[in-house]
Amino acid sequence: MTHQLRHMLRDDDITHEEQKQILKLGMKFRENRFYSQPFAGPQAVAVLFDKNSTRTRSSFSIGVAELGGYPLVIDKSSSQLGRGEPVADTARVLTRMAYTIVWRTYGQDRVEEMAKYSTVPVINALTDDFHPCQVLADFLTIAQFRGGVDELHNKTIAYVGDAANNMSNSYLLAGAVAGMDVRVAGPQGFLPRKDIVDDAKRIAEQNGGSILVTTDPREAVDGADCVFTDTWVSMGEEAEYAIRSKPFWDYQVNDKLMSYAKPDALFQHCLPAYRGKEVTPSVIDGPQSVVWDEAENRLHAQKALMTWLIAWQREDPSLLGE
Numbered sequence: 291m292t293h294q295l296r297h298m299l300r301d302d303d304i305t306h307e308e309q310k311q312i313l314k315l316g317m318k319f320r321e322n323r324f325y326s327q328p329f330a331g332p333q334a335v336a337v338l339f340d341k342n343s344t345r346t347r348s349s350f351s352i353g354v355a356e357l358g359g360y361p362l363v364i365d366k367s368s369s370q371l372g373r374g375e376p377v378a379d380t381a382r383v384l385t386r387m388a389y390t391i392v393w394r395t396y397g398q399d400r401v402e403e404m405a406k407y408s409t410v411p412v413i414n415a416l417t418d419d420f421h422p423c424q425v426l427a428d429f430l431t432i433a434q435f436r437g438g439v440d441e442l443h444n445k446t447i448a449y450v451g452d453a454a455n456n457m458s459n460s461y462l463l464a465g466a467v468a469g470m471d472v473r474v475a476g477p478q479g480f481l482p483r484k485d486i487v488d489d490a491k492r493i494a495e496q497n498g499g500s501i502l503v504t505t506d507p508r509e510a511v512d513g514a515d516c517v518f519t520d521t522w523v524s525m526g527e528e529a530e531y532a533i534r535s536k537p538f539w540d541y542q543v544n545d546k547l548m549s550y551a552k553p554d555a556l557f558q559h560c561l562p563a564y565r566g567k568e569v570t571p572s573v574i575d576g577p578q579s580v581v582w583d584e585a586e587n588r589l590h591a592q593k594a595l596m597t598w599l600i601a602w603q604r605e606d607p608s609l610l611g612e
């Protein structure tokens with residue numbers, strides 16, 4: 291392991307083996323919350339929010355504290371970044387104080403700009419394009435319930451709903467990295483960008499997986515090991531609320547749609563969920579749903595990710611616990 295500044299800006303910033311390494315570390319944190327304390331000191335991690343959050347805020351705050359560090363949480367409304375201070379200048383300042391920068395914002399270009407000027411790892415805590423921390427937690431949840439990290443490449447996952455959003459993009463890329471069979475389904479006009487599908491197909495081929503993009507929700511879910519959905523109206527799209535309901539009704543995850551998946555298929559949702567819209571109460575509150583474990587796994591997966599990034603920076607493979 292040679293010294294390297296690594297970032298997690300999109301799901302394909304890591305390789306197949308690296309994803310497994312992080313998820314296995316996540317399993318260790320699941321078993322023992324205080325498994326390792328790389329930020330003991332305490333060293334600060336800056337956690338910035340330009341959009342609302344409950345799970346990401348709590349899992350990073352608590353996660354950094356449990357890693358022995360100090361979580362410095364800054365909201366857009368109370369920062370100079372929120373008043374238009376350049377991203378580059380913010381990066382130049384934070385990088386001299388914090389040991390990692392975590393940021394939830396709008397454009398993907400913003401986290402890329404932050405990483406360009408940072409000398410510490412930058413983690414994307416959700417942009418309009420990707421939510422890589424969520425999908426690490428989601429894959430940790432599949433590993434938890436269905437045979438461990440080494441079995442992930444044998445799984446078929448289906449995401450149904452707004453297939454043009456950050457979750458859909460992240461399932462495509464992270465699933466391709468994992469070597470899974472990934473299917474995403476959404477209505478015309480709400481399908482993923484070509485460049486993301488092309489990247490996912492190229493990576494899936496390298497790792498023995500496959501990518502299917504379809505407008506047919508049943509085709510996506512057919513025989514799947516895990517079914518995912520997400521809100522039909524993501525943060526920043528609130529003005530489109532009225533036009534974003536009608537096209538999605540055929541993509542609601544209900545008992546009928548779940549019946550096409552494997553009989554023991556898991557159901558996951560990154561949350562917050564809108565019951566009666568993208569998912570029925572019978573599914574999200576039913577026996578196949580693992581959404582609360584999924585939410586808890588944000589904590590374990592992100593602690594593993596932060597530890598992994600710091601291990602690269604410090605050239606310290608002992609932090610990986612292998």
Ligand code: CP
Binds near residue numbers: 342343344560561
């Ligand atoms: N799933 C997720 O990122 O939740 P929050 O928006 O509450 O952080």
Ligand code: NVA
Binds near residue numbers: 455
């Ligand atoms: N697609 C949703 C995910 C929320 C965690 C959004 O961006 O609002």
